[in-house]
Structure formats: structure tokens, C-alpha cells
Amino acid sequence: xxxxxxxxxxxxxxxxxxxxxxxxxxxxxxxxxxxxxxxxxxxxxxxxxxxxxxxxxxxxxxxxxxxxxxxxxxxxxxxxxxxxxxxxxxxxxxxxxxxxxxxxxxxxxxxxxxxxxxxxxxxxxxxxxxxxxxxxxxxxxxxxxxxxxxxxxxxxxxxxxxxxxxxxxxxxxxxxxxxxxxxxxxxxxxxxxxxxxxxxxxxxxxxxxxxxxxxxxxxxxxxxxxxxxxxxxxxxxxxxxxxxxxxxxxxxxxxxxxxxxxxxxxxxxxxxxxxxxxxxxxxxxxxxxxxxxxxxxxxxxxxxxxxxxxxxxxxxxxxxxxxxxxxxxxxxxxxxxxxxxxxxxxxxxxxxxxxxxxxxxxxxxxxxxxxxxxxxxxxxxxxxxxxxxxxxxxxxxxxxxxxxxxxx
Numbered sequence: 140x141x142x143x144x145x146x147x148x149x150x151x152x153x154x155x156x157x158x159x160x161x162x163x164x165x166x167x168x169x170x171x172x173x174x175x176x177x178x179x180x181x182x183x184x185x186x187x188x189x190x191x192x193x194x195x196x197x198x199x200x201x202x203x204x205x206x207x208x209x210x211x212x213x214x215x216x217x218x219x220x221x222x223x224x225x226x227x228x229x230x231x232x233x234x235x236x237x238x239x240x241x242x243x244x245x246x247x248x249x250x251x252x253x254x255x256x257x258x259x260x261x262x263x264x265x266x267x268x269x270x271x272x273x274x275x276x277x278x279x280x281x282x283x284x285x286x287x288x289x290x291x292x293x294x295x296x297x298x299x300x301x302x303x304x305x306x307x308x309x310x311x312x313x314x315x316x317x318x319x320x321x322x323x324x325x326x327x328x329x330x331x332x333x334x335x336x337x338x339x340x341x342x343x344x345x346x347x348x349x350x351x352x353x354x355x356x357x358x359x360x361x362x363x364x365x366x367x368x369x370x371x372x373x374x375x376x377x378x379x380x381x382x383x384x385x386x387x388x389x390x391x392x393x394x395x396x397x398x399x400x401x402x403x404x405x406x407x408x409x410x411x412x413x414x415x416x417x418x419x420x421x422x423x424x425x426x427x428x429x430x431x432x433x434x435x436x437x438x439x440x441x442x443x444x445x446x447x448x449x450x451x452x453x454x455x456x457x458x459x460x461x462x463x464x465x466x467x468x469x470x471x472x473x474x475x476x477x478x479x480x481x482x483x484x485x486x487x488x489x490x491x492x493x494x495x496x497x498x499x500x501x502x503x504x505x506x507x508x509x510x511x512x513x514x515x516x517x518x519x520x521x522x523x524x525x526x527x528x529x530x531x532x533x534x535x536x537x538x539x540x541x542x543x544x545x546x547x
Contacts, residue, residue, distance in 0.1 A: 152485035186386035213246035240416035243278035249484035297327035308334035319373035344380035
């Protein structure tokens with residue numbers, strides 16, 4: 140029986156307001172609260188709430204035959220709490236069923252795995268604590284920003300106690316092997332690699348509404364046929380997509396909700412397919428069930444490279460400038476500066492600095508061009524740096540004063 144793992148990505152960054160050069164040094168707020176609230180409410184209404192309701196109804200009907208996993212960023216959860224608490228309640232309802240797994244992530248969906256090992260560890264642990272507080276779950280499988288992975292990143296993920304990681308099923312790395320199997324990490328063999336089936340995932344996430352696509356319209360019966368037609372040796376199919384696929388990227392009128400509902404119904408009633416979570420799959424391996432783990436595969440360098448976020452000089456300069464402040468931010472021990480630092484690390488800010496043709500068409504981009512995104516971000520970063528330096532000077536002055544008093 141083939142295991143079908145659906146993983147839904149839920150992320151929203153804190154978008155910057157139109158921060159001008161002349162505001163640098165005045166320490167104003169950086170984030171566009173009105174826009175952030177508006178976008179969150181819109182996607183919640185169009186996508187998150189109706190899809191959560193659909194999944195809950197399916198679980199109530201089919202019980203343990205309906206299983207999914209979520210990778211929800213800390214910044215998305217913070218905005219749910221801040222702007223639309225009812226959607227957080229609906230995710231908690233799903234969590235309470237026991238049929239939903241929550242994956243580990245970078246708190247703000249950052250690039251820290253490429254830039255700073257210490258920042259990466261702190262972010263992931265902070266995200267773990269948030270998932271535990273909200274959903275009473277402890278993530279055991281990890282999903283990095285953009286599914287970025289390398290042998291070195293694998294070591295860090297393993298050090299944090301994760302048993303598995305989801306990454307892209309790159310044809311370059313696989314070299315003819317199937318993405319529909321489990322693989323061991325070369326750097327840390329106990330770590331299990333779950334590989335995203337790129338084609339089958341993107342058939343839903345990207346191509347569902349494309350009328351010029353040769354397979355349009357995509358029906359649940361057709362998709363089910365593709366799954367059943369996979370070789371018997373393909374034991375696991377990982378389908379990873381943005382949760383906004385349902386209702387936001389593909390509107391209700393496209394039939395996307397009907398597609399998802401009937402696909403899940405068909406799988407629940409199938410004798411050859413079953414919906415699973417990554418943790419369930421790992422338990423099957425531990426129990427020495429029929430599910431096997433293939434030989435290790437090596438991801439030298441970084442597969443699914445970071446060119447979307449770090450290709451041009453503007454992106455590189457902005458990212459390097461941000462991470463150069465890491466130690467100063469930590470030393471301030473200021474929770475508000477740490478909060479701004481976390482929000483500024485979201486990889487979305489660097490994606491906005493990419494050329495438009497290289498960015499997904501359904502991505503909300505508030506800027507006219509990459510240079511405008513770079514300019515606004517660097518204005519904010521300049522002011523943030525002044526805040527950090529000012530806090531550092533004040534802290535140093537207080538320490539010196541206490542030292543003088545003590546020595547008198």
C-alpha cells in the first residue's frame with residue numbers, strides 16, 4: 140500500500156510599511172499593520188478557514204483514514220493570534236483530532252540555515268516551543284525555508300533532535316532514482332529524507348487552473364489514476380504545497396475545493412493508497428514494517444539553491460548586513476529588538492528584491508521593482524542598526540555606572 144503524505148505550508152511575513160530615508164533615526168514602527176491585517180484576513184476567509192472546515196468534516200466522516208501535516212511559520216501564527224484568532228482556533232480543532240502533524244521550521248521562514256548556525260538553532264527551538272504551546276505537539280520532522288537542504292544543514296537538523304526532513308526530490312541529486320522512497324542522510328544516517336514529488340505537487344499547486352495545460356481540467360479521478368499508476372516499488376509520495384493553493388492561488392470557482400474533497404474521499408476508500416503523516420511513516424520504519432529506507436544520498440552544496448533569495452547583489456548585501464548584526468542584537472537582551480530582528484529575517488524580504496519573472500506570479504509583492512524593495516528594506520535596516528547601537532551604548536553606560544558605584 141502506498142503512503143500519500145500531504146504537507147501544507149502556511150506562512151505570512153510581516154510586510155514593511157513605506158519607510159522613508161528621512162525617517163531613519165526617528166525609530167518609527169517598521170511594519171504595515173493595516174496591510175498585514177488585511178492580507179491575513181483575506182487569506183483566512185478565502186483559504187484557511189474553508190480548507191480547515193473541509194478537512195475537519197472529512198476527519199469526522201472517515202476518522203483515521205484522513206491524515207495531513209502542516210508546516211506553519213511562527214510569524215504566521217503570531218499574525219493569526221494578532222488579527223484573526225478564530226483561524227488559530229480552527230487549527231487547534233484539527234490538532235485535537237490527532238490526525239494532524241505539525242512540522243518543525245525556522246520561526247520566521249528565514250535563511251539562517253545558510254547564514255548563521257546559532258541563529259538557526261535559536262529560531263527552530265523557538266518555533267518548537269510555540270508549536271508545543273499552541274497545539275501540544277512536539278515536531279519530529281523538519282521542513283526548511285524553500286525546502287533548502289544540504290549535508291551540512293542535515294547535521295544541524297539532526298543535532299536539534301529531528302528524525303526526518305522534507306526536501307525537494309531533485310532529479311540532479313537523485314540521478315535516476317525515484318523520489319517516491321525514503322532515503323538516509325549521508326552526513327547523519329539516522330536522519331531520514333522525505334523527498335517532495337515535484338511534478339505531482341506542482342500539478343495541483345501551480346497548474347490546476349491553467350487552461351492551456353494539456354491535462355486541464357484536473358479531476359480527482361485523473362489524479363488518483365496517476366497515483367495508482369506509479370510503480371509498486373514507489374512506497375511513499377510526498378506532496379508539498381502552499382496551503383493558499385486552496386482558495387487563494389486557485390479560487391473556489393476553479394473547483395479546487397471539490398477536487399481536494401473528492402481526492403481525499405477516494406484515497407480514504409482505496410485499498411491501495413492511504414493518507415499518512417511523516418511521523419507515521421517513521422514509525423513504520425522503526426517497526427521494521429515493509430516500508431524500507433534506501434541507501435544514503437548526498438546533497439553536496441545546497442540543493443534547490445538559494446538563487447531566488449540571494450542571486451543578485453542587492454539581495455546579498457541586504458542579507459549580509461542583517462546577519463552581521465546578530466551578536467549585537469543578542470547582547471541587547473531587548474525583546475522588542477529581537478522581535479523586529481526575527482521579522483526582518485523572513486526570506487520574503489529578499490525574494491521581493493528578485494526580478495519579477497523569477498518570482499511566482501501569485502506572490503504578493505508590494506513593490507514596483509526589485510530596487511524599490513531593496514531601498515525600503517535598507518532604510519529600515521539602517522534605522523534598526525541605530526536602535527541596536529543606541530541600546531548597546533545605554534547598556535554599556537549602565538554597566539559602567541554600576542561598576543563605579545560598586546568600587547566606591
